[in-house]
Amino acid sequence: MVVLDATIVNIALPSAQETLGMTDTDRHWVITAYALAFGGLLLLGGRVCGAIGHRRAFAIGLVGFALASALGGAAGNTGTLFAARAGQGVFAALLAPAALSLLILTFTDGRERAKAFGVFAGVGAGGAALGVVAGGLLTEYATWRWCLYINIPMTAIALIGVPLVLRDRPGGNLRGLDVPGVLLSAAGLVFLVYGFTRAEPHGWGDPTVLAPLIGGVLLLALFVLVEARTRHPLLPLRILFHRVRGTAFVSVFLMFAAMFGFYLFVSYYTQTILGYSPVKAGMTLLVNAVSTTVGALLIAGRLHRRTAPDVLIAGSLLSSAAGMLILTQLEVGSSHVFAVYLTPSMILTGIGLGCLLATATNTATVRLDPAEAGVASAAYNTVQQVGAAFGTALLNSIATSVTTSYLEDHGNGTDSVSAGTVQGYTVALWAAFGILVGGALLVGLLSRGGSRTSRPEAVVETTR
Known part of the structure; x- marks a missing residue:
């Protein structure tokens, strides 16, 4: 729900704009209101989780998220929709760290923990792609309002399972809040x-x-x-500056910076250049979602006890970089695009993303006190949000500037627009490739001088 709602309204935005009479200047607030509230309040949400108990925070976050979604779906004006999206972000900032904290506290055995984080990584990463698909389907065959209403039945299903979740004790109170x-x-x-x-x-x-x-x-x-x-x-600095945790946080930031721009360009390219419908474009991303799940569950799950975490993380970054490299070879006249370019690229980037998230989630949260689980989970989610926002802005601005420069030199004809657009995407994907390769090298540097382990469970609580 949390990841899906970051992308599901993108395709529905034109319909919502038309219905509510939203201006072009203001429409970005449908996206921005959610991102600001979510990213800005995550650390506080993690602290609240520890204070009131993670299971209770999880239930509160679910109910609040559903109520905000219902308000947004029924919105009769832009102000109500913006407020509802901000409300979703507020409760997402409580829900996301609570969910991850419950996994940390429930699965303590190494093998079970690896499987749990593999599922968690696969579901989370797949949510972004699924959001595009669901947004297209709901907008085309129902109404844009169902892009928000869909959270209500999802919440109901999740609430049924809450009594089965491990009951944890509150880790303190908010009187001494920083x-x-x-x-x-x-x-x-x-x-x-x-x-x-x-x-x-x-x-x-x-x-x-x-x-x-x-x-x-x-x-x-x-x-x-x-x-x-x-x-x-609020955030003990030893959580951030621990060598192994720091490596995990850095790698997740760089992966999200590259991948969210990648999703954006694949969606634009398939629709504007290949002429795919929004639904078909979204279905293309499902290849990536399935590969992410395979990477998280089958590959990372089997290798986590045999391979050092930094090796898995660096290999994951390089796998995604290889997927980006394939798409940099695209041209306007390329044939068999789906089979020759998109499919192998989706598989490699998906496997890399799944392996990295399963490994990084584990290493970033291993051997934490229950009271620190919430804030560490919040820090992990914060890194993801900031990385995604930074990468989307950076790569999109690169693509836009390259395309603009190309059109200034070649005119604004139809062929020139297509060629310039593809060139813009290509240069941006080269930048994403550089981010991922640089990240792999950085992981190698950060791992030097520290103990290399074959298992995340062997991480010790010492800082360099």
Whole structure:
């Protein structure tokens, strides 16, 4: 639900805009309101999970998410829809760390833990692709409102299972809440995500982009300083700066930065160049979703006890990089695109994504106290959100600038527009390829000088 709702409304947005009389200037808030609330409040959500109990937080998050979805589906004006999407983000910030924390606390055996995180990674990664498919189907055969209403029956099914979930004890209270840390982290993350969303249409040099980005970086730097001196920090820095955890966080950030731009370009390319319908374009991404599940469950699940985590992570990044490399060879006149280019690319990127998420989720959350599970889970989700926002903005701006430059040199004819668009995608995918290869090299550097283990369970709580 949490991942799906980040993408499901993308295809439904034109229909919603027409129904509610939304302006072109304001329509991005349907996406941005969710991203800002979710990304900005994740660390606070993780702290609340530990304070009230993860199972209780999970149930509250489910109910709140469903109510916000119902409000958005019934929205009669743009303000209500924007508020509902922000409400979804608020409860998602509670739901996401609660769900991951419950997995951490439930599955403590190494083999079971690997399987659980494999399923978790496969479902989460597949949610982004499924969102595109579901958005197209619901918009075409029902109404855009069902892109939000769909969360109500999903919530009902999940709530039925809540009594079966491990009951955990609250890990404290909110009386000693690190208020400065909450304010600085929330403001810093909101500024960063907002700056990234504005970079896409306005360019990185625009003052309305630079101001929030610089402000976000400064606020987060101040947050780190405050957390280092606070007796009961919102986010204990040892969670971030542990060598193995740090490697996992960095790799997830880079993978999401590359992959979310990849999803965007595949969706655009298949529809604008190949002429696929939104539903058919979404179905293309299902190849990636299935491969992600295979990578998480079958490959990472079998290798996690035999291969060092940093080797698995680096190999995962390189697998996805190989998938990106295939698509950089596309041209306007390429034939057999689905079989020769899209399918192998989807398989390689999916396997890489699945293997990385299963491994990184495990190594980022191993050997944590129950009270720290929530905030560590929140930090993990925060890295994903910021990486996705950054990558989408960066790669889309690269593609746009390359296409614009091409059209200035070759004119605006139909053939030139198609050629320029493909060239823009190609250069952006080369950038994504560079991000992934650079990430693999960085993982290798970070792993040097530390103990290499064949199992995440052997991670020790020491920092370099």
